[in-house]
Amino acid sequence: LSEGLQSAFKSLSGKGKLTEANMRDGLKIVEESLLESDVSYSVVKDFMSHVTEKALGKRVLLSLRPQEELVRIVHEELVATLGPVDSSLHLNADRPTIIMLCGLQGSGKTTTCGKLTQLLREQNIQPLLVAADLQRPAAIEQLKVIGDQLGVPVHTETDHKDPVKVCRNGVDRAKKDGNRVVILDTAGRLAIDEELMSQLKMIDRKVGPDQVYLVVDGMTGQDAVNSAGAFNAALELDGVIMTKLDGDARGGALLSVKQVTGVPIKFIGTGERFDALEPFRPEGMASRILQMGDMVAAAREAHRIVDEKEREELEAKMASGEFSLDDFKGMMQKIAQPGLMGRMMGLMPGMSQFKEAMESEEAGGQMRQIIGLIDSMTPAERKNPKLIDSSRRTRIANGAGVPSPMITQLLKQFDTMKPLMQIMAGKGTGDRLSMLRQ
Numbered sequence: 001l002s003e004g005l006q007s008a009f010k011s012l013s014g015k016g017k018l019t020e021a022n023m024r025d026g027l028k029i030v031e032e033s034l035l036e037s038d039v040s041y042s043v044v045k046d047f048m049s050h051v052t053e054k055a056l057g058k059r060v061l062l063s064l065r066p067q068e069e070l071v072r073i074v075h076e077e078l079v080a081t082l083g084p085v086d087s088s089l090h091l092n093a094d095r096p097t098i099i100m101l102c103g104l105q106g107s108g109k110t111t112t113c114g115k116l117t118q119l120l121r122e123q124n125i126q127p128l129l130v131a132a133d134l135q136r137p138a139a140i141e142q143l144k145v146i147g148d149q150l151g152v153p154v155h156t157e158t159d160h161k162d163p164v165k166v167c168r169n170g171v172d173r174a175k176k177d178g179n180r181v182v183i184l185d186t187a188g189r190l191a192i193d194e195e196l197m198s199q200l201k202m203i204d205r206k207v208g209p210d211q212v213y214l215v216v217d218g219m220t221g222q223d224a225v226n227s228a229g230a231f232n233a234a235l236e237l238d239g240v241i242m243t244k245l246d247g248d249a250r251g252g253a254l255l256s257v258k259q260v261t262g263v264p265i266k267f268i269g270t271g272e273r274f275d276a277l278e279p280f281r282p283e284g285m286a287s288r289i290l291q292m293g294d295m296v297a298a299a300r301e302a303h304r305i306v307d308e309k310e311r312e313e314l315e316a317k318m319a320s321g322e323f324s325l326d327d328f329k330g331m332m333q334k335i336a337q338p339g340l341m342g343r344m345m346g347l348m349p350g351m352s353q354f355k356e357a358m359e360s361e362e363a364g365g366q367m368r369q370i371i372g373l374i375d376s377m378t379p380a381e382r383k384n385p386k387l388i389d390s391s392r393r394t395r396i397a398n399g400a401g402v403p404s405p406m407i408t409q410l411l412k413q414f415d416t417m418k419p420l421m422q423i424m425a426g427k428g429t430g431d432r433l434s435m436l437r438q
């Protein structure tokens with residue numbers, strides 16, 4: 001697949017304008033990437049036709065290459081689709097604001113009650129929590145524990161099974177006690193069912209919450225989309241909170257959920273703790289969905305260092321597989337300037353963990369050492385590192401005065417550095433994708 005990606009993005013490079021023909025392959029990659037991120041097929045189709053229309057014939061910004069321009073357009077469209085930003089709870093001035101949380105069982109409603117409470121407490125607002133999940137006895141207890149931990153009151157009723165009554169009484173109590181916010185923690189089921197929906201509709205109608213938020217589990221992908229459709233049909237939603245985005249989920253379901261419900265995504269949950277709630281930011285999520293991070297920035301940085309002619313040479317060598325250790329050394333010398341490697345690493349998604357290491361004194365020394373090692377090789381070896389067998393390894397190591405495993409390490413580094421080199425050569429986006437798919 002990575003070869004396909006390379007050629008796909010190659011077809012885009014060096015063209016002055018985005019056309020249907022040179023975009024087709026790039027768009028296919030974006031489409032795949034979205035599908036892999038759990039965006040539903042119909043949403044992807046809509047989205048892609050939108051992007052194609054926007055990108056078609058668009059003049060490429062002077063400093064950017066067409067493939068980067070395409071990524072920029074896709075990113076921009078994602079941000080527009082995921083937006084607008086609205087993490088306000090829209091509190092009333094004159095009466096308690098009733099926030100109702102609904103969603104499937106296990107989606108994170110009760111935990112989110114705690115997280116919203118923490119958020120409100122930081123603004124010196126004392127909410128009242130209402131235990132309206134009467135399906136499971138443990139649910140009431142769970143909310144009580146959360147109330148205790150955060151020092152806020154929890155309204156519970158255990159002598160009946162009417163959630164509407166519990167909610168009404170809870171709201172009355174908040175009015176009496178002067179709580180500015182009431183949070184209703186409702187029941188969920190493992191799957192959508194009529195009884196649950198009619199129960200929630202009843203609460204919605206009889207208690208009249210100001211804000212109804214759907215809590216969806218970001219790990220569930222397509223299921224999240226289906227349940228969002230059902231909840232949206234039954235209730236007038238005011239927002240979505242997607243939980244469990246601290247895991248591997250790329251959050252593509254957000255795009256589908258957003259499309260299905262049309263309401264703002266308010267917050268995302270990024271952990272089990274009460275402080276793991278973040279206001280939703282479309283830019284970050286768009287990058288995450290595309291898993292490209294800020295590739296355009298990385299490419300810009302690279303373009304600043306390597307001029308156009310060098311880049312073309314490099315690109316040709318990459319394409320023909322002639323990229324040699326000499327070229328590697330040349331790049332090393334260029335990027336060995338202090339701080340640069342670190343900045344590059346910081347810009348590349350998944351590479352930020354190496355940022356510190358690359359910025360250290362030690363990294364500078366290692367790079368100089370690598371350059372020394374390459375100098376101890378014959379031109380033939382530099383051109384074709386595959387020639388370097390164990391006896392050659394020993395000779396080179398002796399020449400450079402290092403232990404021979406270092407040569408093995410260098411050759412390995414040469415391989416792992418290739419994607420970075422390709423970014424320097426201006427093929428950042430495609431190679432980032434190919435790196436991900438390896």
Ligand code: GDP
Nearest residue numbers: 105106107108109110111243244269270271272
């Ligand atoms: P409910 O049935 O909708 O009330 O769901 P709960 O609030 O009881 O949460 C179900 C499980 O998901 C619990 O184990 C929570 O700790 C966990 N959970 C909730 N939100 C998050 C989150 O943002 N990240 C992670 N990792 N776990 C979460």
Ligand code: MG
Nearest residue numbers: 109110133139
């Ligand atoms: Mg619960």
